[in-house]
Amino acid sequence: MEYSFNEGPAKGLEVFEIRAGYMEVIDVEEILKEKGIYEKTIFYGIEDIFTDNLIWKIFSFIKRNSPSFVQFYRLPTDELHGVMTRFEM
Structure with missing residues (x-):
């Protein structure tokens, strides 16, 4: 690390x-x-994937069903601001 x-x-x-x-x-x-x-505020990014490609659909499914960055690292939710990016492939 x-x-x-x-x-x-x-x-x-x-x-x-x-x-x-x-x-x-x-x-x-x-x-x-x-x-x-x-920290006073923590900014983080998340992605949302939309596609017709089967491989990317599987990846998107796995990503949606995995713990989020916030959950995995147990970050303080009262100090977070998320930015979502939508990917269409």
Whole structure:
């Protein structure tokens, strides 16, 4: 697992990126506190996939029936803002 601050998209904004392996379970809140970040708001993205392709339909089904990012990492729901992207393939 790696984490670091990256160049922000605009003056006054910073990006903190966490990279973890597929099967690696991490404690996001603990990592943020370790770096001195006490979250006020956490933004996350989710995708919704619409397609006629059978393979992508199976992938979409598995994705819908898997725990969400928020559930998996047990993030504080009162501090979250989600952004949904719809993919039509």
